[in-house]
Amino acid sequence: MSKNYVIGFPRIGEKRELKKVLESFWSGEVDFNEVEYVANELKKRHWSYQKRAKVNFISSNDFSYYDNMLDTTILLGAIPKRFENLEDEELYFAMARGSKDCVAMEMTKWFNTNYHYIVPEISKNTTFKLNSKKVIEEYKQSKDLAINTKINLVGPITFLGLSKSIDNSDTYFHINSVVEEYCKLLEEISSFGSDVVVQFDEPLFVKDLDSKILSLIKPVYDKLSLVSTNIKIVVATYFEHSNEATKILVNTNIWALALDFVYGSKNFEVLEDIKASNKVLIAGVVDGRNVWKSDISKKVELLEKIAKVVNKENILVSTSCSLLHVPFTLEYELSLDKDIKSWLSFAKEKLVELKLISKVFFEEELTLEDKSLLKENEQSNRSRKESTKIHNKKIQNKINSLEILERKDIFEDRIKAQREYFKYEDLATTTIGSFPQTPEIRKNRRDFKASTISKDEYELNIKEYINDCISFQESIGLDVLVHGEPERNDMVEYFGELLEGFAFTKNAWVQSYGSRCVKPPLIFGDVSRENPMTVEWIKYAQSKTNKIVKGMLTGPVTILNWSFVRDDKPRNEVAKQIALAIANEVDDLQNAGIKMIQVDEAAFKEGYPLRKENIKEYENWAVENFKLSVSKAKIDTQIHTHMCYSQFNDIIKTIEAMDADVISIETARSGNELLKIFKEVGYKQEVGPGVYDIHSPRIPSVEEMVKQIEALLEVLPKEQLWINPDCGLKTRKWPEVKQSLENMVKAVNIVRENKK
Template sequence: MTQIHNLGYPRIGGDRELKKAIEQYWKGHLSEAQLQEVGRAIRLENWKTQIDAGIERLPVGDFAWYDPMLQLAQSFNVIPKRHRSHQQASPLAQLFELARGASHCCANQAAMEMTKWFDTNYHYLVPEFEADQPFSLGDSPLLAQIDEAKALGKPLKAVLTGPLTFLYLGRNDSDNILHRLDELLDVYAQLLNAVADKGVEWVQIDEPILALELPLEWQQAFSHVYTRLATLPIKVLLTSYFGAITVDWPTIASWPVAGLHLDLVRAPEQLEQALRYWPSDKVLSLGVIDGRNIWRSDLKATINALETAQQNWQQQLWLAPSCSLVHVPVSTEREQLLDEELLSWLSFAKQKLSELVCVAHYLDGKADERDSHWLAQSQQVVATRQQSLRITDHGVRDRVMQLTEDDFHRATAYVERAKLQREALNLPRWPTTTIGSFPQTADIRQHRAAFKAGRITPAEYDDFIAAQIDDVIARQEALGLDVLVHGEPERNDMVEYFAPLLQGVAQTQFGWVQSYGTRCVKPPVIFGDVSRPKPMTVRWSAYAQSKSAKPVKGMLTGPQTILNWSFVRSDLPRADVADQIALALRDEVSDLERAGINVIQIDEPALREGLPLQRHQWSAYLERAVRAFRLSASAVKDSTQIHTHMCYSEFNDIIASIAKMDADVITIETSRSAMKLLDAFEAFDYPNEIGPGVYDIHSPVVPDATWIEKLLRLAAEKIPAERLWVNPDCGLKTRDWPETEASIKVMVDVARKLRQQGNH
């Protein structure tokens, strides 16, 4: 019979219990023993949920305190040299210092670099491979978690990131990190032998780099790795997701693994190749339920598509979601913001397990009443979504069709605009600013919750927001920043905030997804054509500008970021949805300008993460993404300065496209990489202005003035100083006020020092 398994489950808890507990631990309000107990409770709840749904082989090892890649690095003693000098109280304390940075003995230990996990909105911590640090097996949480799960009496499957993905996604000081592969395999072998000793039969080894266009030497390394691991007393399920495997299929079929998992949601064409090449006596796991989006599956179509596969593999066919369910919310059961029809269209992690079980049971001819219910609901949803009047807005579609080439360009080239902007804004050299948000204090969160619950009136809430903006403007004036922001106290999230203000977009109540560490977001649900009924940000931006003679930035989130950080409708091309969002933002930009806002920031931190995993598809995506940004920004006067911001982006391979965005100023995250990201701007003659982030806002450590000055001098070696801005890496909403003010003061003081030196 078809075996039902799962690749991973959301680890944050149904009510973000993990986030809350870790943050209480950081504040000293929770002991490590108490935090460990919260983790055990979440893992047990997750396993029981999967058992109740009908999952037959439980994943163990998908839980991580901050990030699985970080946890694996720590388990293999991949600890950066700067963190080795201090003896932490426990492995967990060390893990959090690696993730967040630390300050010991009057010296700062910078946090490990963080970047996006393939084309998702999840961030992973980048392993740092140093030649003088050998791999060795330390304390692995996987082994303890296996002991916990064994008590449930179900077959287990260990979950582990593969050695090639681990090496490929890391940072190293060697020309060829593959020369350390055998050393790493020794450590994997030790760990997997320990797993096998605990009676675990299968290990799911995730190698998502198989969906990338890998160099030949990396492709060839797979045979070596899995031939070596095949000698161990444990069966390997080689797991790929997020796209089609790029290695040729005869080669894949020769690899000595016990099973192979394919993502049929992102790459359904792989099934035909598997039918042709994959041995029928080996396990084939098919990812048939979408682990990346939240729409109910067409279960009847899925069942029909799998009938041939079942005939071919019979007892060796496994079914799973396409990837780990960590990328979707936990459950729809508590949702109350969504109307009944829209909610019926959605499926979160818990519901996806039931969809998966339904498919397997129908294939095996053992469907019960619950399965019949899920199939009937699926068929009803397919029909109602196709017929629903809320999907299509002909006014929006007509407006997109009527766009001309002029709508995608500023009226004048940057060189001429820059002169007008300097006259209008009267900024000094090395102008200072921040990225947009300021601390979201407990007071702000409490007032927002009280307003939503109706415990305070709209007028009372507005008075509170106005007072917060007054305070933020006054603090920035006192610190000496040159271009101010209003601090965004009215915004819960840079994307979610816009959901209820746009037609065709819905907001969930409990649809939390982990972005990194304890940072969770609620992606909006784009279900229909998008438009802007009325201004969304003008009121508070104009109010803030009225409080200062200095320019105050209007803050917007760009079309590609709203798209990539939302759950997007599946019945319209994503590029078309981006154009609709861009038109809505274009109207907002024009209204901001009319309200006297002369600096407008349209953030696109998610531009690069939307890149297809295979390069031959990049150009089409980048062309549409860049055009959507320009559509949103191009209606303003030459004297209005357009900024954009990008997070965690490797710019070298897309720098030409970034230049085509034609933003007057781009701010980017560079502090964790010590300005290495600016190499792209040195090799490419970037024409506009750049603000390289000079301190890491994800760390509570106040930056050292010497460090900031060093970074800015490095930046000035690559970018002319007259085109450089000084700013933090990202928004400051997650920080506290004391560290925020202390950090900005250091940053402003360094900028003033550089100005003085430049005048001599």
Template sequence: MARSSVLGYPRIGADREWKKALEAFWAGKLGEAELHEELRGIRLEHLRKQREAGIDLIPVNDFSYYDQVLDTAAMFGIVPARFGHAGGPVPLAVYYGMARGTADTTACEMTKWFNTNYHYIVPELGGTEPALVDNKPLAAYREAKEALGIEGKPVLVGPLTFLKLSKGYAPSETDAWLNRLLPLYAQALQELEAEGAEWVQLDEPIVVTGLDADDRQRLKRSCAALASAAPKLKLMLQTYFESAEHYELLAELPVHGLGLDFVHGREGNLRAIREHGFPRDKTLGAGVIDGRGIWRAALSDKLALLEELEALVPQERLIVQTSCSLLHVPVTAARETKLAPVLKDALAFADEKLAEVVQLVYGLSGRTEAFAGAFAASDRAVEALRASADRNRTDVQRAAARIAEEPAARKAPFAERRSRQQDHWRLPVLPTTTIGSFPQSAEVRKARQAWRRGEWDGARYESFIDAQIDQWMGLQEEIGLDVLVHGEFERTDMVEFFGEKLAGFAFTANGWVQSYGSRCVKPPVIFGDVAFVAPMTVRETRYAQSKTSKPVKGMLTGPITILNWSFAREDLTREAIAYQIAYALRREVEALEAAGIGMIQVDEPAVREGLPLKPGEQADYLAWAVKAFRATTCTVADTTQIHTHMCYCEFHDMIPSIEAMDADVISIETSRSHGELIESFEHHTYPLGIGLGVYDIHSPRVPSAEEMTTMIGRALRVLDPNLFWINPDCGLKTRGLPETVASLRNMVEATERARASLAAQV
């Protein structure tokens, strides 16, 4: 009989207990010993739940105090010198300092985990000499065994993936660093072997992105070294998010199992096994249940896929599992009692996916009596949603098809628009602005909850929001910013807000997932055709503009970000959904312009994260992503200035596509990467308006004017000062009022210094 497994379980808890514990600790309301005890309880509860669901191989060490890549760095004592760590186990204060920064030390860079909305902390290797200072997988294995009698499956980020996702070393030093790391991995595995562990999941998702000849040799060398170091351990080389590259190489590696994604990499992985067979000395980890999506599986289809695999791989060498960690989906759909039945029945979150995995194992074994009803119910639920009226709006589908055929270009090229916008707006050199949101205090959140519960009527809530806008319009004027924003106090989340006002979206009550650190988001569900209903942002933006003579930006979230930060339907291509959203947002852009708003920011922070992992598929994605953005913004007048914003991704390889979006001004995060993006502009002339964020808003520290002046000066060495804007990295929603005001004052002071320096050069 095949066995069941998952690659990881959500760490946040059904009630976000994990998030609450972390934030209480950071606020000084929970001691370190209490934090450890709280998190241990959450961790053990998750293991119990998987055992009760019938999972055979339960992952351990998938739980984290912040992020699994940061955990791996801490495990090997890899701490940047600026944190003053003298060696040995990494204290919690240093661990969280690396993640969040401290009062006087910048945090490590944060970026997206492959093509997901999960953010990991980028390890900085630099001059650190690594050592195994804390065998975290061993501790997790012991805990599960001693507390619950569970023989867990320890999970580690593999050495090649860890190395390729790290920074602080030259390409020529790659092999030297691998030579440093491999003995430490070997030591960790030897200790697990001595403890009696059977399987170890070695995550190497870097394999799906394509490996050059040198990296292929490194993978071979890594697996050989680790297999020989702990010969009694069964190593599962785990890939996910796409089909594995170089399957023939993987089949020859000295590991006991290969984990392959048969959801997002279904065709490529199936083709490889059909053409080359599956090695007789290995177990196949068949990822047939989608670990990233929330839709219920059609179990009959999944069983047919497993039966095809069974013809190539005997059941005793087959593990039925999720396609990736369940970190990327909410915990349970059981509480979603307010959704329409046709939608509710079609959902499967983490707990439901545990059941699906087990049901498929029993179905494959022929023991289907107990699960016959589940198979039939899953098929009915999938078909009912497919046939619903919400998914079959011909008016929307025709409009989206027209968008796809249009050229989507502004009336005039940028040079002409810029001249007209300069005459119209009369902004100073190096104009200052913010990205959109201002701090949402407990008072703001309480007011929103009162309104949503019906305790406040609409008029009272609008009056409250207007008072918040009044306060921050005054603060922006007093600080001296040039282009203002209304602050977005009426918005919970930059995607959820728009989804609530568009047709085709649904919202869960408890569908939380981790984005970064303790930041949890509740992605909207795109279940039907997306359509504009009524203006969404005009009232608050127009009110803010009435309070100042300075320009106020209208603030929208772009079509690709709404798509990538939602759980999207699977019966349409992502491109088709993007054009539906673009058409709806175009009508909002036109409504803002008609209301007298002449600067409109359409944020696209998630363009980069949707980039396919296969290089051969990236050009097509970027082409339609750029077109969807342009379709949203192309109908405005030349004097209307279109802004956009991107953050916390590697943008170096897509600057031509960013330019092709033809936004009048783009702001991009640079402070956490310590200005490294600026290097890209040393080799690529950027002819449009650009603001490289001069301070990190995800850290509580207040950067000095001197620090920001240095960042501005470096940027101005490679960018035209007449096209350069000054702004923070991202929105300020999560920050407090005092630190926000102090940071913005320093930003304006740094700008004034830069302006004076430019004037002196004339």
């Protein structure tokens, strides 16, 4: 009998049902009972999909209202003191989003994905107290539906390793306390019967771990394994190999190891250790992070290679990681090019792939439907290889003949020319780029795409929005303005729609954080730019003001990292094609009189390899392609960039090498710690640290921002600092944006006056 396993499943819903009900709850339109009802219906539906696909191991507790790390913080009772007077959903969402009286917890990227998690806050005095309600209730829900789920938990070492110490103490000081709470949970779970599978996610194990952390693995998992003979423990790692940890885990009493053989090919090196231990190997061969259809014959070959070492009876066929990172289903993609659609596989389709791969691998009898699906899979993969839609000789030749790869002028000369040209004050105020995407502006784009309004009407509505944006920014006294991006659905999708080699979906949403979803483009072929993409709208905005208007572009590395990228060509080569397209756009903007241009690299850090041995190669081509994208900028054209959620200590030299004139960064949730590294290395370029958190609806006061700016001035001089929010404002509502930005400008004026 075939045996298969799914690490985890998307929770936002195939039509973003969870997103919609959460946002209705946050706006006061429905009560929390409605959120619970929708969530329960989604869980039932998602379990039933997997059951019908003959998945043997289906997850419970992979569902979350916001984030699994936040859920684990609640599970373990590690509530920061500022939230201690709150309860239930008010507590939960205040920790994630902030409240009137409480600043939200920090949020950052989940390894090298575009998913964000809420960072637990730990001090030496943190106490832990089990709150098992969610875990137990969800398991009981599945049992009531006659579905025996495994229970997914964030592993204790990953939980503490990804936590933030708020007093510089060692978060692992609490490892015994955290394990004790998990033991209590396992005892509770064991009462539900025998052979309950509990999956501990330990993705931290795929990173380069020091000996101290490695030394924790055996005692932790020995202790957890001994709680009950009723429980089978799985340790799941993904996104890379985890060889050092695996060599330790095989000597514990856990039942199984889940390893990623899509992104962690070096996991092959520990197969002999797994064989010797007689552990079950959960082999992740179906790509949980990308959308291209599996070549089933090749996946079976991969499994057969594994089975040459590990006994086939001890293998479960699995997804490489949770399917959280891919869209839900292809079913609603009715307008997608038929050839491209035939090359794709989303979460529900990957369940079918998993079933077929496991049936072929375990030599189970195939039905007529199975045989038909296998034939279709073979044809799809062949047609993709042979398609003329993928290759563009013209752009390949341009890339091969490139001569100018970076700006010729050094920063010291550029900044002098730029200061003379723009004449902006110290502590110059600006925003990151986008303004609120109102229901009206979204409808305007939808109606135009659906041809229910004319191009003239569409453009008139866009111009009115830009007019209002410019007028508002002038009225509060911002120094450098933006046009607000009303024509853009998304900072990557917008550009992809204007480039060759991209395809787009209607409903392929992926959760980024909380209710925030993104719809990544599909890079299926060679990329080229035929016409300007932003020039007319930026020129129009500049015509409405005498102040500086920034041109807004998305950088090549971010476009790459926030897309589903073709897997038949090296990523660095795809990035270079995008970089050339952006370079031509920069040139057109400056020739049109737009001399301050922001090339956002919000996702630069998240593309970093998880293993140090692979970092240098990534940094080299990522920096080269950013520099190529701005290589045509003249000496007095000022290049800005923006980075999200980056721990800069380990990449500050790489940021210097990018050689942008101004970098804006997210620091509002993490204070000045991120900024200090710029001072320590003698960073020359100008910096815009975010002075307030745009991911929370909370409006910071003038006094609060004055303190924040004064704190920034303790680190860097006013001549080097710009003042801005910490990210774009598209997800916020106008009332909070207006008040927050007005307070920001007032705060800057107070500080400027005090510094005279």
